[in-house]
Amino acid sequence: MTNASTGYTSTVETTIAARRAAGGGALIGYLPVGFPTLTESIDAAVAIATSGVDILELGLPYSDPVMDGPVIQAATQQALANGFRLRHGFEAVAAITGQVDTPVLMMTYWNPVLQYGVDRFADDLAAAGGAGLITPDLIPDDAQTWLDASERAGLDRVFLAAPSSSDERLVQAVTRSRGFVYAVSTMGITGARSDVDSAARVLVTRLREAGSVNACVGLGISTPAQVREVLEYADGAIVGSALVKSLSVGGVDAVATLAAELAAGARDIRAAV
Amino acid sequence: MSSANPSLRAQSGPYFGDFGGRFVPESLVAALDELSAEYALAKADPAFAAELSELHRSYTGRPSLITEVPRFAAHGGGARIILKREDLNHTGSHKINNVLGQVLLTKRIGKKRVIAETGAGQHGVATATAAALFGLDCVVYMGEVDTERQALNVARMRLLGAEVVSVKTGSRTLKDAINDAMRDWVTNVETTNYVFGTVAGPHPFPAMVRDFQKIIGEEARQQVLDLTGRLPDAVTACVGGGSNAMGIFHAFLDDPEVALYGYEAGGEGIEGLRHAATLTKGRPGVLHGARSMMLQDEDGQTVESHSISAGLDYPGVGPEHAWLASIGRASYLPVTDAEAMDSLRLLSRTEGIIPAIESAHALAGTLELGKQLGPDSIILVNLSGRGDKDMETAGRYFDLLDAGAQQL
Numbered sequence: 001m002t003n004a005s006t007g008y009t010s011t012v013e014t015t016i017a018a019r020r021a022a023g024g025g026a027l028i029g030y031l032p033v034g035f036p037t038l039t040e041s042i043d044a045a046v047a048i049a050t051s052g053v054d055i056l057e058l059g060l061p062y063s064d065p066v067m068d069g070p071v072i073q074a075a076t077q078q079a080l081a082n083g084f085r086l087r088h089g090f091e092a093v094a095a096i097t098g099q100v101d102t103p104v105l106m107m108t109y110w111n112p113v114l115q116y117g118v119d120r121f122a123d124d125l126a127a128a129g130g131a132g133l134i135t136p137d138l139i140p141d142d143a144q145t146w147l148d149a150s151e152r153a154g155l156d157r158v159f160l161a162a163p164s165s166s167d168e169r170l171v172q173a174v175t176r177s178r179g180f181v182y183a184v185s186t187m188g189i190t191g192a193r194s195d196v197d198s199a200a201r202v203l204v205t206r207l208r209e210a211g212s213v214n215a216c217v218g219l220g221i222s223t224p225a226q227v228r229e230v231l232e233y234a235d236g237a238i239v240g241s242a243l244v245k246s247l248s249v250g251g252v253d254a255v256a257t258l259a260a261e262l263a264a265g266a267r268d269i270r271a272a273v
Numbered sequence: 274m275s276s277a278n279p280s281l282r283a284q285s286g287p288y289f290g291d292f293g294g295r296f297v298p299e300s301l302v303a304a305l306d307e308l309s310a311e312y313a314l315a316k317a318d319p320a321f322a323a324e325l326s327e328l329h330r331s332y333t334g335r336p337s338l339i340t341e342v343p344r345f346a347a348h349g350g351g352a353r354i355i356l357k358r359e360d361l362n363h364t365g366s367h368k369i370n371n372v373l374g375q376v377l378l379t380k381r382i383g384k385k386r387v388i389a390e391t392g393a394g395q396h397g398v399a400t401a402t403a404a405a406l407f408g409l410d411c412v413v414y415m416g417e418v419d420t421e422r423q424a425l426n427v428a429r430m431r432l433l434g435a436e437v438v439s440v441k442t443g444s445r446t447l448k449d450a451i452n453d454a455m456r457d458w459v460t461n462v463e464t465t466n467y468v469f470g471t472v473a474g475p476h477p478f479p480a481m482v483r484d485f486q487k488i489i490g491e492e493a494r495q496q497v498l499d500l501t502g503r504l505p506d507a508v509t510a511c512v513g514g515g516s517n518a519m520g521i522f523h524a525f526l527d528d529p530e531v532a533l534y535g536y537e538a539g540g541e542g543i544e545g546l547r548h549a550a551t552l553t554k555g556r557p558g559v560l561h562g563a564r565s566m567m568l569q570d571e572d573g574q575t576v577e578s579h580s581i582s583a584g585l586d587y588p589g590v591g592p593e594h595a596w597l598a599s600i601g602r603a604s605y606l607p608v609t610d611a612e613a614m615d616s617l618r619l620l621s622r623t624e625g626i627i628p629a630i631e632s633a634h635a636l637a638g639t640l641e642l643g644k645q646l647g648p649d650s651i652i653l654v655n656l657s658g659r660g661d662k663d664m665e666t667a668g669r670y671f672d673l674l675d676a677g678a679q680q681l
Contacts, residue, residue, distance in 0.1 A: 063575040064448060064560065066455045067298050073442055086572045110296055111559040115573030137559075139302060142294045164303035164462065173299070187300055188460040 008154040011103040012131050012179035015054050016214050016235050019266070025231035027266040028216055029053035029259060030107065030240035031247065032061055032072065033092045034079030041079075042095045044247050047256035049102035052263025056096065057134060057238065060089045060108040067136040069191030071241040075248060086116055090128040097129030105158060105179065107134040118145045122153035132156025132179050140176040147176065158182050161207055161215075163199040170210040180214035180236060181207055185221070191241045193220035196230060204234045224265030231269050237262075281526035281602060287476035290599055292566075292592035295475040296559045301455070304462045309477040311382050316484070321377065328373050329488070332406070333363045335370075336492040339500065339653075344623035345636075349643030349652075355500070356656040357493040357521060360628060366658030367489060367517045368399035372468060374485035376403040379466040386410040386465040390454040392419055392447035392513070393584035393631065394426025395658055396470030401435035403468075411435040414454040416446035419583045426662055444577040447587050451561050471514025472591030475562030479591050486520025489655060494524045497653055506646055507532040510655040511634040512605060513549070513585035515594045517657035522603060532604070535594060536638035538580030539607030549578035551590040552598050552605035565592040581610035581666065582630035584658075612637040614670055617660065629658030630666065 019026045029048045033041050045056055061076035061084045068076070093104050106125060113121045113133070125133070132155040138146060140159055150157045156179030161170055164187060173181050185200035186193070200217045207215040216236030221227060223242075230237040239262055247255040287293050295305060315321040329335035338358040346354040359367040372389075379387055387409050391397030397413040404411035413430055417439045420427050430437050443449035451474075458467045469478045472486070490508070497505050508525050510518035512535035525531040540548030548554065555566040558573060568576040568588035580586040597603040617633035619640075620626050628636060632655070639654050646652065660667065668674045 062573075063443065064452050066452050066561075067459070069456075077443065080574065111569070111575075112573040114559055115556075115569065115571065136298055137296050137562075139295065139297070139299055142296060160299040162298070162300035162303070164300055166303065166306075169299070169302065184298075184300055187462060189456050 010131070010156050010179050012055055012105065012156050013214060015103055016180060019054055020235060024267045024269050025234060026054040026216065026236035027052060027227060027263050028055040028057055028236050028238040029243055030057040030059055030238065031243055032059040032076050032079055033089050034061055034082060034084035035075040035244070036078065036248070037082065038088050038092065040252060042092050044252045044255050045092070045096050046099045047252050048243065048259035049096070049100040051256045051259035053102065053259050054266070055236070056102050056104045057107050057240070058089070058092060058104055060086065060106060060112060062109040062112060065109060067189055069189045069241060071245050072190050075244050086112055090124050093125065093128040093130045103131040104129065105131050105134050105156060107136065110135060110138045118149045122149040122155055126153045126155055130155070132158065134158040134182060136160060140172050143176070150178070160184055161203060163187055163203050167206065167210065170206055174207060174210045174212045180216045181212050182238070183207060183215050183217045183234065185217050185219045188219060190219055192222035196220050196226050200230065201233050224261050227262050227265035228269055231266055237266060282523060284480070284593065286480040289479070289593045289596035291557070292564050292595040293476060293479060294564050295562060296564065297475045297562045298459055300459045301462065304458065305475055305477065307382065308378070311378060312477055312481050315378055315381055321381070325374055325377055333369050333373065334361060335488070337361050339493060339496045341500070342620070342624045345620050346643065348619060349640035350646070351648035352643030352646050352650040352652050353501070354639060354643060355497060355505070355651065355653050357489060357653060359489060359517065359655060359657045360626070360632070360659035364395070364399045364402050365661060366395040366399070366629065367486060367520060368396045368470060369402065370488060370520065371470065371482050371485040371516060372396070372399040372403045375466070375468045376407055376409065379409065379468070380407060382466060384464060384466045386461065387468045388412045388414065388454050388457050388465055389468045389470060390414045390447065390450040391470065392450070392586060393582065394419070394423040394430070394662060395584060397435070397437070398426055398429050398433070400468050401430040401433035404435060405433045412438060412457065414438050414440050414450040414457070416440045416444070416450045418445045419447065422666065423583055423662060446577070447583070448561070448575060448589070471516040472519045472593060473514045473561060473563060473565065473589055479563065479593055482516055483519040483523060483593060486516050487523040489517065489520035490522060490524030493521060493653055497651070501651055503651070504528055504531050505651040505653040507534055507642055507650070508653045509534045509536065509635050509639045509642065511585060511631045511657060512537050512552070512590060512594060513587045513631065514589070515591035517655050519591060519593055521653070521655040526602065533597070533602065534638060534642060535603055535605040536608045536634045537605055538582060538585035538634060539609040540579040542609055543607045546576065547579040548607065549580045549586050549588065550607040551588060552594060553607050557595070560589040563592045565595040566590055581614065582634065584629070584631040585634065606638055608634040608637045614667070616640060617667065618671065626656070627660035628656055629660050630663045632657045
């Protein structure tokens with residue numbers, strides 16, 4: 001989608017639109033940089049993209065990840081113990097976008113961006129071929145520097161929307177986000193759940209009323225059936241902990257296999273509806 | 274500050290200068306908004322103030338005393354040193370002041386479950402106490418390292434009916450306990466209120482916790498006037514997250530002749546990394562929902578702090594302190610583990626008062642300050658807590674425990 005004022009096109013938005021046009025929705029896959037090693041994390045991201053993940057969400061390990069459950073905490077803590085540095089994040093984005101055309105969003109808590117320098121971070125992410133940022137602990141209310149920097153650098157900015165968000169806040173999330181709005185499926189943190197909360201469906205409906213074109217659902221999604229179910233009403237399904245667990249247990253081959261299974265759930269769902 | 278509004282006491286967030294704000298997951302915003310709104314209503318409601326005031330009087334034992342300590346002060350240049358005795362409060366520290374306020378607020382909101390983080394265990398004990406008093410479910414998050422060094426406080430919380438969760442992630446101390454408490458809150462926000470223990474965290478916590486603690490300074494200001502006929506030359510307190518310091522500083526913010534000193538944990542010395550001197554050695558950053566000063570590496574990863582005192586072992590600090598430091602209204606200096614322990618023993622032996630190790634940092638700093646200010650000066654110190662909980666640490670530190678002796 002081309003922004004009329006800046007002439008900037010969001011590859012994340014065009015990817016989601018293409019999936020929707022084909023009768024399905026986007027599969028968004030999360031993996032942390034540097035887990036289990038930097039090289040393997042790059043290989044794993046390329047492998048899941050090749051296996052059918054439409055948009056990559058690359059997490060930057062952080063010391064105090066308040067939105068993450070035990071699986072992602074353990075992985076990112078290991079990455080930090082292995083010596084993860086922020087520059088590895090940009091190296092990983094460059095290495096991945098050099099091998100696949102899949103758009104790569106970074107998911108990062110705010111303090112690392114702040115310390116790196118918001119403008120410098122935006123420039124280096126754009127130079128590495130990154131599509132934008134998902135910011136779990138930055139709300140639009142306190143995000144002016146990032147709104148400015150992302151505008152200037154032509155990057156997507158994905159803010160979160162929660163079942164507890166007021167209508168006014170949903171409008172704000174929709175207006176301020178670019179790429180998509182991250183609809184938090186349930187009140188909670190990352191991690192696989194047996195049922196994706198019905199709150200997700202309500203939230204996506206409310207986001208539509210708030211004007212959202214691209215509402216993607218995350219938290220708790222781990223199976224192809226859940227991906228399919230979510231994509232009946234949402235534009236994208238975000239899978240994180242399940243992929244991380246698979247990578248942790250079975251390595252790159254296992255996570256690629258899981259990605260392919262999940263992707264099958266994201267393809268033409270019209271027959272199922 | 275604009276000249277139209279010169280009062281430093283009037284700050285109520287979300288920002289204190291460049292510090293503060295709300296850097297939290299969107300899921301928490303509704304709860305923070307609800308808390309802000311309910312607190313604003315409570316603040317304007319005389320019935321709320323009356324209920325809290327009655328609890329202070331008949332439950333906590335307020336107003337707390339002030340005690341002049343001349344034998345101790347003889348080691349500090351002969352300055353007059355006056356202690357504000359928050360150690361005499363029910364549950365043994367200033368923490369109860371804030372907890373009673375927040376639990377009353379929880380009752381107003383209608384939630385039945387409270388959660389809290391704790392480092393030394395004082396805030397956890399205070400929260401467990403108030404939860405028992407009001408019949409609320411209570412879960413306290415405490416780093417595994419702290420559950421070991423403050424085992425007695427764990428037992429106290431359990432005796433009071435609280436569940437204590439030992440946090441095994443990250444550095445397994447206070448900062449990780451806060452992370453887990455926030456995760457709990459994100460998940461259970463509909464039923465649960467987070468009783469935050471210090472003047473840090475996202476808005477409205479820094480301003481609200483300060484408001485619940487400012488009674489310390491309000492009482493002490495008048496008590497010192499009554500005792501000495503004038504305001505003190507300096508007011509001192511230890512600073513971890515900073516709630517007891519904000520509590521005693523606040524009443525004096527608009528008294529420019531009163532100097533304010535916060536003493537941070539210098540640990541094994543601020544030359545190395547084994548300290549918790551956030552304002553002395555930190556840089557601005559975002560931690561636990563607010564922009565403030567913090568100990569961090571080049572990449573913005575939080576650096577583990579160290580202090581012999583679990584209550585000061587925190588790599589962040591409240592945003593109002595960061596602001597007061599930035600405008601030069603308050604000074605913050607490091608005090609080492611050894612200096613604090615020396616002062617703990619000195620106050621015990623000269624005055625028969627065993628302070629918490631946290632508060633002993635303020636005492637150590639005050640002795641040095643007394644030497645600078647001289648014998649005509651008056652220094653008010655917030656003795657934020659008592660040392661009962663620290664007897665095991667002190668016993669080992671001073672080698673006071675008989676070999677092979679068993680506590681039965």
